[in-house]
Amino acid sequence: MSQAATVAAPAAPPHPLREFWIHFRQNRGAVIGLAAVVVIALLALCANLIAPHSPIAQFRDATLVPPAWQAGGSARFLLGTDPVGRDMLSRLIHGTRLSLLIGLVSVSLSLVLGVTLGLIAGYFRGVTEIAIMRLMDVMLALPSLLLAVAIVAVLGPGLVNAMYAIAVVMLPHYARQTRAAVIAEMAKDYVNASRIAGAGTLRIMFDCVLPNCTAPLIVQATLGFSSAILDAAALGFLGLGAQPPTPEWGSMLASALEFIQSAWWVVTFPGLAILLSVLAFNLTGDGLRDALDPKLKR
Numbered sequence: 001m002s003q004a005a006t007v008a009a010p011a012a013p014p015h016p017l018r019e020f021w022i023h024f025r026q027n028r029g030a031v032i033g034l035a036a037v038v039v040i041a042l043l044a045l046c047a048n049l050i051a052p053h054s055p056i057a058q059f060r061d062a063t064l065v066p067p068a069w070q071a072g073g074s075a076r077f078l079l080g081t082d083p084v085g086r087d088m089l090s091r092l093i094h095g096t097r098l099s100l101l102i103g104l105v106s107v108s109l110s111l112v113l114g115v116t117l118g119l120i121a122g123y124f125r126g127v128t129e130i131a132i133m134r135l136m137d138v139m140l141a142l143p144s145l146l147l148a149v150a151i152v153a154v155l156g157p158g159l160v161n162a163m164y165a166i167a168v169v170m171l172p173h174y175a176r177q178t179r180a181a182v183i184a185e186m187a188k189d190y191v192n193a194s195r196i197a198g199a200g201t202l203r204i205m206f207d208c209v210l211p212n213c214t215a216p217l218i219v220q221a222t223l224g225f226s227s228a229i230l231d232a233a234a235l236g237f238l239g240l241g242a243q244p245p246t247p248e249w250g251s252m253l254a255s256a257l258e259f260i261q262s263a264w265w266v267v268t269f270p271g272l273a274i275l276l277s278v279l280a281f282n283l284t285g286d287g288l289r290d291a292l293d294p295k296l297k298r
C-alpha cells in the first residue's frame with residue numbers, strides 16, 4: 001500500500017515591519033539610540049507633568065544652587081539652579097520639547113521642498129535640472145552655519161526664523177538625494193510600463209517613482225533631526241535663535257558662559273543634553289540605513 005508523500009508548504013514571507021525590525025535590532029547601537037529617542041519624545045510630550053517647576057519661575061533665594069549630590073545642594077533642585085534661580089532640570093526637560101519641535105518643523109519644511117525640487121529635476125532633466133541643481137550647489141558651497149546666520153540676520157532673531165533658516169540650510173541635501181534616486185528609478189522597466197499603460201506625469205512622479213525613493217529619504221530625515229538640533233543650539237548660543245527666558249539648550253549655554261568655572265552645572269547639563277540627543281538620532285539613523293538598504297543587510 002503506497003502512501004503519497006506530503007510536501008511541506010513553503011513558509012509565508014515575514015511581514016515587512018517584522019523583517020525591518022529583524023534587521024534593525026541586529027545593530028545594538030541603533031536599538032539603544034531608538035530607546036533614547038523614545039525617552040526624549042516622552043519627556044517632550046509629558047514635560048508639564050514631569051518637570052518639578054516652571055521653566056521660567058525664578059527662585060531669588062536659590063541662585064546658583066549646586067546639584068543635590070554636591071555640598072550645598074538641595075533635593076528641591078536635583079540638578080541645581082541657574083544664575084537667576086531657575087530650576088535646571090525643569091528647563092532641560094522643557095528644552096527637550098523645544099528641540100524636538102525645531103527638528104520636526106525644520107526637517108518637515110526642508111523635506112517637502114527638497115523632495116519636490118529633486119523630483120522635478122530628476123524627472124524632467126535638461127534645463128530644469130541644471131537650474132535647480134546649480135542653485136543647490138551654490139547653497140552647499142556656503143558654510144551651513146554661516147548661511148543660517150545670514151538668513152536669521154535678514155529675517156530677525158527668533159525661534160520661528162531660526163526654524164526657517166535651518167530648513168533652508170538642509171534643503172540641498174534632500175534635493176540632491178531625491179534627484180539621484182529618481183534618476184535611478186526612471187531607468188527601470190516599471191516606469192516605461194506605466195507610461196505605456198497611459199499614466200500621466202503626476203501619476204508617474206508621485207505614485208510610481210516617489211514611493212520607491214523613500215528609504216534613503218527616511219534615513220536622511222532622521223539624521224537631519226540631529227543636524228537641526230545642533231544648528232538650533234548654535235543659533236541660540238549666538239543669540240539669534242530662541243530668546244530668553246525660553247528654555248532652549250543653546251541659549252542656556254550662552255547665558256551661563258561667565259559661570260563656567262564657578263558653577264559647572266549650568267554649562268555641563270545643557271551641553272550633555274545636546275550631545276545625548278544628537279548621538280541618539282545619529283545611532284537611530286545608522287540603524288535605519290542598515291535596515292532599509294538591501295546592500296547593507298546582514
